[in-house]
Amino acid sequence: MTEAKLISVLNEENLSHLSKTYVPSRLLLGPGPSNAHPEVLNALSLNPIGHLDEAYIELMSDVQKLLRYTWQCNNRLTLPMSGTGSAAMEASIANFIEEGEKILIAKKGYFGDRLVDMANRYKADVSVIEKPWGESFSYEEIKYEIETKKPAIFAIVHAETSSGVLQPLDGIGDVCRKNNCLFLVDAVTSLGSLELLIDKWKIDLAYSCSQKGLSCPPGLSPFTMNERAEEKLSSRKTKVPNWYLDLSLLNKYWGSDRVYHHTAPVNMNFAIREGLRLIANEGLENVWNRHNTNAKKLWNGLETLGMELHVSKDYRLPTLTTVKIPPAVDGDGFRNHLLRNFGIEIGNGLGELSGKVWRIGLMGFNSSEENVDRLLNLFDTELKKYSIFESSTF
Numbered sequence: 373m374t375e376a377k378l379i380s381v382l383n384e385e386n387l388s389h390l391s392k393t394y395v396p397s398r399l400l401l402g403p404g405p406s407n408a409h410p411e412v413l414n415a416l417s418l419n420p421i422g423h424l425d426e427a428y429i430e431l432m433s434d435v436q437k438l439l440r441y442t443w444q445c446n447n448r449l450t451l452p453m454s455g456t457g458s459a460a461m462e463a464s465i466a467n468f469i470e471e472g473e474k475i476l477i478a479k480k481g482y483f484g485d486r487l488v489d490m491a492n493r494y495k496a497d498v499s500v501i502e503k504p505w506g507e508s509f510s511y512e513e514i515k516y517e518i519e520t521k522k523p524a525i526f527a528i529v530h531a532e533t534s535s536g537v538l539q540p541l542d543g544i545g546d547v548c549r550k551n552n553c554l555f556l557v558d559a560v561t562s563l564g565s566l567e568l569l570i571d572k573w574k575i576d577l578a579y580s581c582s583q584k585g586l587s588c589p590p591g592l593s594p595f596t597m598n599e600r601a602e603e604k605l606s607s608r609k610t611k612v613p614n615w616y617l618d619l620s621l622l623n624k625y626w627g628s629d630r631v632y633h634h635t636a637p638v639n640m641n642f643a644i645r646e647g648l649r650l651i652a653n654e655g656l657e658n659v660w661n662r663h664n665t666n667a668k669k670l671w672n673g674l675e676t677l678g679m680e681l682h683v684s685k686d687y688r689l690p691t692l693t694t695v696k697i698p699p700a701v702d703g704d705g706f707r708n709h710l711l712r713n714f715g716i717e718i719g720n721g722l723g724e725l726s727g728k729v730w731r732i733g734l735m736g737f738n739s740s741e742e743n744v745d746r747l748l749n750l751f752d753t754e755l756k757k758y759s760i761f762e763s764s765t766f
C-alpha cells in the first residue's frame with residue numbers, strides 16, 4: 373500500500389480518534405465465559421516477564437501443583453495449554469489417535485459433536501453412541517458398548533453445557549482398564565466447581581478451560597494425563613500431526629528441561645495461578661459445596677416461580693441450568709432485556725435447544741447466593757413483561 377492510501381484509510385475510518393477501550397460491566401450468568409475474580413484481574417494486569425525467567429519457572433510449577441490439587445491427581449504431565457478449552461480438547465485427540473484407530477464417543481449434546489468432528493479430522497475410526505439432549509448414559513450402557521466395540525479410546529463429556537446434564541463417571545475407568553482402552557473426559561464445565569477425582573475415577577486424560585469454573589478470562593486449557601496415556605503417546609508410530617499441540621514437545625517446556633516451544637501467554641498464567649490459588653484457599657470440597665448449594669437454590673426458586681427445568685433432578689448439572697422458556701414468553705426479548713437494562717447475561721439454548729430453553733450458569737466466582745437472589749428477583753418482576761399474550765400466566 374502506498375503511504376497516501378494508508379492515510380486515506382485512516383481518515384475514512386477516523387481510527388486516530390477512537391476512544392480508549394471501554395467494556396460495559398456485566399454479570400455473566402450464561403454458559404461461559406464467567407466473570408473473572410477481582411484478584412485474578414489484578415494478577416492479569418501485571419507487567420509480563422520472560423517465559424524462561426526464573427521467577428516465571430517457579431510460577432509454572434506453582435500452577436502445576438495447584439492444577440494437580442484441583443484435578444485431584446498425581447499426574448506428572450499436568451499443564452495449562454495455550455488456547456481455550458477446545459485447544460486441549462484437540463490435543464487430547466491429536467496426540468492419542470493414529471490414523472484408523474478406534475475411538476468410541478458417547479454423545480449427548482453439542483460438545484460430543486465437536487469431539488466427533490475432531491476425531492474424524494484426525495482420521496480416527498469413529499463410533500458414536502447417542503442420547504437425546506437432556507439425558508445421560510447409564511454405566512451398563514457404557515460398559516456394554518466398550519466391551520463390544522473395543523475402542524482404543526473412550527471419550528465422554530462430564531458436564532454437558534449445551535443440555536445441562538451431569539454424566540456420572542463411576543466405574544467407567546475400571547471398564548476401560550479391563551478392555552485396554554484409554555478413558556478421556558471433557559471436564560470443561562466441572563473442573564474447579566464440581567466433584568471430579570481424576571486418580572480415583574481412573575481417568576487417563578482430561579481437559580478443561582480457564583473461563584468457567586476457574587474464575588479466569590478465556591485463554592488457557594488445563595490438561596492432565598497419567599502414565600497409561602504417556603505410554604500410549606510414546607508408542608506412537610507416527611508424529612503427532614499438530615505441532616502446536618504436540619504433548620511430547622510441550623512436555624519439554626513444562627517438564628524438567630524448560631526448552632522453548634512457543635512463547636507462553638505469561639499473563640494468562642499469572643491469572644490462572646491466582647484463580648487456582650483462590651480455590652485451594654477456599655478448599656476444594658467447600659468450592660464443590662458452594663456450587664451445589666447455590667444451584668439448588670436457583671432450581672427451587674425457578675420452580676417456585678412456576679418455571680420448568682429441562683433436566684431431571686437425578687443428573688442435573690449444578691454449573692449450568694437449562695430452564696424451559698414458557699410458551700407464552702418471547703425468549704430472546706427477555707434475555708436481551710436482562711442484558712441491556714440490568715447488565716446480566718444468560719444464554720440461549722444451543723443447537724436443537726435454541727429458543728426452547730435458557731441456559732443459566734453459576735460457575736466459579738459467579739456461584740454466589742447474592743447472584744442467585746438477584747436473578748430470581750428479575751425473573752419474578754421482569755418476565756411478565758415479555759409475555760406474548762397480554763395477560764397470560766405460565
Ligand SMILES: *Cc1c(COP(=O)(O)O)cnc(C)c1O
Nearest residue numbers: 456457458483531533560561581
Ligand atoms: C465451553 C466448552 C468447551 C469448549 O471450550 P472453549 O473454551 O469454548 O474452547 C468444550 N466442552 C464443553 C463441555 C464446554 O462447555
